[in-house]
Amino acid sequence: MYDFLIVGAGLFGSIFAYEAKKAGKKVLVIDKREHVAGNIYTENTEGIQVHKYGAHIFHTNNKEVWDYVNQFAEFNRYTNSPIAVYKDELYNLPFNMNTFSRMWGVKTPEEAKKKIAVQVKEAGITNPRNLEEQAISMVGKDIYEKLIEGYTGKQWGRPCRELPSFIIKRLPVRFTYDNNYFNDKYQGIPIGGYTQIVEKMLEGVEVKLNTDFFEHKAELMKQAEKVVFTGMIDEYFDYCYGELEYRSLSFETEKLDVDNYQGNAVVNFTEYDVPYTRIIEHKHFEFLCQGSGEDSVSGTVITREYPADWQRGDEPYYPMNDDRNNKLYTEYKKLAQKEENVIFGGRLGMYQYFDMHHVVEEALNTVHNCLK
Ligand code: FAD
Ligand code: UDP
Numbered sequence: 001m002y003d004f005l006i007v008g009a010g011l012f013g014s015i016f017a018y019e020a021k022k023a024g025k026k027v028l029v030i031d032k033r034e035h036v037a038g039n040i041y042t043e044n045t046e047g048i049q050v051h052k053y054g055a056h057i058f059h060t061n062n063k064e065v066w067d068y069v070n071q072f073a074e075f076n077r078y079t080n081s082p083i084a085v086y087k088d089e090l091y092n093l094p095f096n097m098n099t100f101s102r103m104w105g106v107k108t109p110e111e112a113k114k115k116i117a118v119q120v121k122e123a124g125i126t127n128p129r130n131l132e133e134q135a136i137s138m139v140g141k142d143i144y145e146k147l148i149e150g151y152t153g154k155q156w157g158r159p160c161r162e163l164p165s166f167i168i169k170r171l172p173v174r175f176t177y178d179n180n181y182f183n184d185k186y187q188g189i190p191i192g193g194y195t196q197i198v199e200k201m202l203e204g205v206e207v208k209l210n211t212d213f214f215e216h217k218a219e220l221m222k223q224a225e226k227v228v229f230t231g232m233i234d235e236y237f238d239y240c241y242g243e244l245e246y247r248s249l250s251f252e253t254e255k256l257d258v259d260n261y262q263g264n265a266v267v268n269f270t271e272y273d274v275p276y277t278r279i280i281e282h283k284h285f286e287f288l289c290q291g292s293g294e295d296s297v298s299g300t301v302i303t304r305e306y307p308a309d310w311q312r313g314d315e316p317y318y319p320m321n322d323d324r325n326n327k328l329y330t331e332y333k334k335l336a337q338k339e340e341n342v343i344f345g346g347r348l349g350m351y352q353y354f355d356m357h358h359v360v361e362e363a364l365n366t367v368h369n370c371l372k
Helices: 011-022 063-070 097-104 109-123 131-156 195-201 217-222 282-286 323-338 356-371
Strands: 002-007 027-030 042-045 048-051 058-060 083-086 089-092 186-188 206-208 224-229 246-256 266-269 278-281 300-309 342-344
Touching: 002 011, 011 027, 011 195, 011 356, 048 282, 048 300, 058 063, 058 356, 063 356, 083 131, 089 097, 089 131, 097 109, 097 131, 109 131, 131 300, 217 224, 278 282, 282 300, 323 342
Parallel strands: 002 027, 002 224, 027 206, 083 266, 224 342
Antiparallel strands: 042 048, 058 186, 083 089, 246 300, 266 278, 278 300
């Protein structure tokens, strides 16, 4: 018998397993994939850590969370500063004085604020009710049309008018010449990748890969006092109230015989007609392109990220947290609360657009409550 069966060897499941094992509990972790680490999985390709499921930059304001992850790896000083390409124009992200200056030729914060205020007034928005209105009220119509409308439309498969505002509020808008994509105090990439973090968490824990919970549910449930489920909550309940919506992705990864393909880790393509949203050049996450520096690695690996509709069987990368889906999730949550001895956690178990630092917080709170 195990004290805990943990479904999912992603960040949530692995933190739970690590803390439970530390408290003397017997734990079994299963995952249907052939590797641990879930979506933060990274893989060494000729000296370059490839982020297999999209760019992952760790950032947080919470010192406890930062110290917690730093136990498992040393983090570098990487600061995310993506470039946005719209046709033959190139802009800095997030929306800051470099973006405004490039867009309008303005030089001072006052000039930029005036320009935005005029565009917001022309659009007649006072109380933004959706992503389009929210975006225009933050940065004006020009930036909305060139840098947001197309990217967001393809990313989410819907026009901005039909999307919730919170998605665009993830991005800072600042009136300084600062291209840091995040406002958080702590930020970096683990030197040597993310997989080692999860491997360290799972040291001494029994892990079964290539094991789908639903294929062995009855026998697995019998073997554990409690189950921690980090898969899709609607799937757990056999979609009894209908499907929650997700957004999926496909990744196209290529090794190239050039040392520096795009000069930056993340380049966004904001036109609707370019089918991918971004190209990641993985070596730049670890500064492996410093000319004669001894850390330089020759050749490069890039990944194009294509947004895709989700259907059963596809990877559910993003929950669609709009009103309809949040309501449906509330119904599933009520069922989850009645499910004795099963804890639902993580991005899919809680149906929340969580970043890694949210997952660390949630997992630590959950496991500590459970072990009380
Ligand atoms: P997951 O990593 O999804 O782990 C769940 C695991 O459960 C998976 O391994 C899955 O195979 C397994 N599983 C599911 N169902 C079953 C089943 N039936 N049986 C067995 N196993 C099952 N966060 C940031 O902080 N910074 C970023 O820059 C960032 N970039 C991102 C980019 C992309 C493209 C995506 C998709 C996410 C990004 N995130 C980022 C979010 C980050 O990936 C998540 O916060 C984190 O990985 C969630 O961890 P988790 O354990 O909840 O879920
Ligand atoms: N976004 C955009 N243009 C960009 C980058 C982001 O319109 O060049 C919008 C888009 O709607 C996206 C949201 O901002 O879904 C949040 O961006 P983030 O980079 O946080 O997305 P994630 O990394 O979670 O995919």
